[in-house]
Amino acid sequence: QQPVQSPQAVILREGEDAVINCSSSKALYSVHWYRQKHGEAPVFLMILLKGGEQKGHEKISASFNEKKQQSSLYLTASQLSYSGTYFCGTEGAGNNRKLIWGLGTSLAVNP
């Protein structure tokens, strides 16, 4: 089941904050967040595991509500370099390392 991301698109001015959400209809073992710039490969941002463990960049924060099967990515004090499309990938409770990706959230940060 493909996770649902919201919003579909966000436009920010430099320095503003944004939250991107990802929700699944199935129980999850992990949630992964990646950013992709136009014409480039997706780049790793964060992994959140069931049980609370996280792995990712210091400047990016995220949450994972296991009961609600939801994750949120928090982008604070946005910079121009944050622009791109953000994808969440979800791994089911079976812990099989197979990620199913959402449709993405397009983020544009303007000066």
Next chain:
Amino acid sequence: DTGVSQDPRHKITKRGQNVTFRCDPISEHNRLYWYRQTLGQGPEFLTYFQNEAQLEKSRLLSDRFSAERPKGSFSTLEIQRTEQGDSAMYLCASSRDRVKPGELFFGEGSRLTVL
């Protein structure tokens, strides 16, 4: 360069022809994934390997698609009798997973255009 490399980066072919893509993962990465991505969409799972074993193949794929990872190193993705609907970016990613999932390292992708 020790990243994931894919070849070719671009392929233009006529409908009905066969194409093969190659992916060289990061050394010692035991997991290798193939995804397909079209404009405005997220990566669509195709198949993945743990070492040389193909663990799963997407039900969305027809029998025209096949992937191999001999000796658990590089991998190839072959599409037989290509159709215009096969036009997309084919992404390869690798990871080093142990008890817990590791981050995926993506290659630059192989863009396929079927005329």
